[in-house]
Amino acid sequence: MSFLPPAIFLMGPTAAGKTDLALALAQVLPCELVSVDSALVYRGMDIGTAKPDKATLEAFPHHLVDIRDPADAYSAAEFRCDALAVMAEITARGRIPLLVGGTMLYFKALFDGLADMPAANAEVRGELDARGQREGWGALHEALRAVDPQSAARIHPNDPQRLVRALEVFQVSGMTMTELRRRQNEASSGEARFPYTVAQLAIAPAQRQMLHERIAQRFDLMLEQGFVAEVERLHQRGDLHAELPSIRAVGYRQVWEHLEGRLSAPLMREQGVIATRQLAKRQFTWLRSWENLHWLDSLDCDNLPRALKYLATVSILS
Template sequence: MMALPPVIFLMGPTAAGKTDLALELARLLPCDLISVDSAMVYRGMDIGTAKPERAVLEVFPHGLIDIRDPAESYSAAEFCADARALMAQSVEQGRIPLLVGGTMLYYKALLEGLADMPSADPLVRAELEARAAAEGWEALHRELAAVDPESAARIHPNDPQRLTRALEVYRVSGQTMTEHRRRQMQENPDTGTSTGSQLPYTVVQLAIAPAQRQILHERIARRFQAMLEQGFIEEVEALRSRSELHAGLPSIRAVGYRQAWAYLDGELSRDEMIERGIIATRQLAKRQFTWLRSWSDLQWLDSLACDNLSCVLKYLESVSILH
């Protein structure tokens, strides 16, 4: 029986050093880099997403960067379809797909599949977002709690994307997310997801992060300040100049952009924007750690170690990826 072709997942919290390690691997191995980042998909959002510089992308192209306009949405289902196509293309060429980024939901969706939910409805979503703008997200959370208390318990009132999606599913189909998932568990008890979700690869799962959380917090603060020096506010001003973009879009709700947008709206002072941007980034890192702590088959690397590249190469040899 032939071994499945290899795929490498390089995960970790924001500012942990994922991109640097991915580039080191790509210099030595026949890797095709695929971005796993829900914000880097957007064009014109470069500084605030810590997107690799143009010169780097010319030498080391990344799939799934700059594939959407900020006015558009991009779902986990779309990511799975796009990533699967790029992985298949890479393997056909005898290369190794190297997926790098910090959007944990995307990795989970690739590994486990996605629950089969109704398609998005732009009219319903626009209605929900208009109501949220008028009454606040707490009002929508109360509505969700009334029809789907299980989903409401999982979704924070300040998580508008998931909150909107849960209500959209109910309004479009007449069934709650909980009811959809329960039905799918009955139909496919092994995973509770749509069929055909198993990846046809040997997946090597790596995670990189500083061993001490305080070091990551310091990195996050330094990086946010560096982004400001690189012209982050000017980048957000350019986005604001487009009449079709607004604070309710998934792109503009990205960490950092949301705070900068509020600053330019006059809702925050510059110091408040910086403080809230750094806090929001730390909270993102905390959520990423929460995902990773529940992950199985994960090989951890310390961001501060000087031999991560050799450690990864030895690990790949130990699991028969390299010979």
């Protein structure tokens, strides 16, 4: 059996303390950080994404941060290609890729690969978006359940981007995402999908209520730091709109609607916190189905030694 180089996954819900632990690991291990976050890829979106500040990024460079303009889309397939290229470069330098973030779809795409899906169809997507706005996303979830119950079980009714994509794939190709992925799995059976020995860490507060409190506190801190002004600069560009993936990011959508007069400031804050909690719930759903995770409690004071002890047991540290 050929030797596979090491890599570390550090996953968790939003506001769980992933970045702090990643920086602590990078101080004691020969690691380079790779962001696994669908919002951190965008330039000019700093406060609302809790992007590490300039000093931190200079001291601990993060790959795949600030690589897209907010007007551009960025897919899980693009992430996988970019991440594998970056990881190969890190490995060639004799260092360990440490992938940290909360976009679980990106982790899954990287680890398991992606089925060959049809390209985006703007007309079909626009029709589905309009239907979701008109009838509610619950109606689209039921439509997906009727044709692809497996995908509907994985996709939350309040996740319009993935709902629209799953229905778009079915309408364009005549096959469900589940069927396309099954065919790919059969075709790739026995192949090495992910060319690394990977250690998989997850961090989250053991008490869910504590995470809810941290989410609210962090959202309030973002507002104090100038989150509204940040989104206003994006809004004033003129080439961005509410249906772009960047603007649909949690928090940004609510502030955008506030700037357009659809939400008062208190309601914007309330809905932003609720949307972030819903995101955390979806992240937990992904994590609960992920095999071979080693869990850490955000509130423990000795997570670094615990993480190092685990990494030693899975032969990541030599």
